[in-house]
Amino acid sequence: LAKTTQPISMDSYEGQEVNITCSHNNIATNDYITWYQQFPSQGPRFIIQGYKTKVTNEVASLFIPADRKSSTLSLPRVSLSDTAVYYCLVGLYNFNKFYFGSGTKLNVKP
Amino acid sequence: EAGVTQFPSHSVIEKGQTVTLRCDPISGHDNLYWYRRVMGKEIKFLLHFVKESKQDESGMPNNRFLAERTGGTYSTLKVQPAELEDSGVYFCASSQGQLLSYEQYFGPGTRLTVT
Numbered sequence: 301l302a303k304t305t306q307p308i309s310m311d312s313y314e315g316q317e318v319n320i321t322c323s324h325n326n327i328a329t330n331d332y333i334t335w336y337q338q339f340p341s342q343g344p345r346f347i348i349q350g351y352k353t354k355v356t357n358e359v360a361s362l363f364i365p366a367d368r369k370s371s372t373l374s375l376p377r378v379s380l381s382d383t384a385v386y387y388c389l390v391g392l393y394n395f396n397k398f399y400f401g402s403g404t405k406l407n408v409k410p
Numbered sequence: 411e412a413g414v415t416q417f418p419s420h421s422v423i424e425k426g427q428t429v430t431l432r433c434d435p436i437s438g439h440d441n442l443y444w445y446r447r448v449m450g451k452e453i454k455f456l457l458h459f460v461k462e463s464k465q466d467e468s469g470m471p472n473n474r475f476l477a478e479r480t481g482g483t484y485s486t487l488k489v490q491p492a493e494l495e496d497s498g499v500y501f502c503a504s505s506q507g508q509l510l511s512y513e514q515y516f517g518p519g520t521r522l523t524v525t
Contacts, residue, residue, distance in 0.1 A: 346514065
């Protein structure tokens with residue numbers, strides 16, 4: 301399983317764009333990158349998933365450079381309710397045993 | 411649509427006792443997973459069911475843990491006898507398919523405290 305490295309914590313203010321970068325130097329050819337969000341006292345919740353280039357959905361964008369050794373989760377115009385822990389996960393397309401690292405604790409301030 | 415539910419939400423037991431955690435996956439999800447986070451450490455995979463069969467139980471810590479999924483619906487995770495280091499939050503997740511592209515939906519977790 302490819303391990304990931306993320307910042308332990310980040311601070312932001314309401315209305316700002318937040319970019320959280322994850323390093324995964326040992327990512328394999330068939331690995332996908334998935335991001336989950338976790339609020340206190342809740343289970344993780346899927347945000348977005350991608351393999352290369354850029355993926356966008358209604359809540360976030362995921363940027364993956366050509367070498368795929370890192371990825372960036374972009375949250376547009378965060379609000380206080382986006383305060384949570386964000387996990388970057390790397391896994392084989394047919395291998396869904398997730399490895400959760402320590403995650404990034406995002407604190408959004410008013 | 412109801413999400414993944416877990417029962418109880420919190421359990422406090424003494425060392426040496428037995429505890430059974432229950433997970434009800436989303437209806438129609440054949441794949442069910444158990445994870446746990448112990449004492450501030452990372453969330454770690456325990457095992458994966460496909461219907462009633464154990465697909466992967468490589469993350470089960472030892473033989474004090476027994477997971478079952480009779481009938482391929484809900485699942486139970488029994489800890490017997492419980493030890494202090496078993497304290498933590500146990501998460502259950504379910505998905506429609508096995509491929510990574512199938513989103514895993516997590517339950518709220520069961521917080522287990524062993525005293």
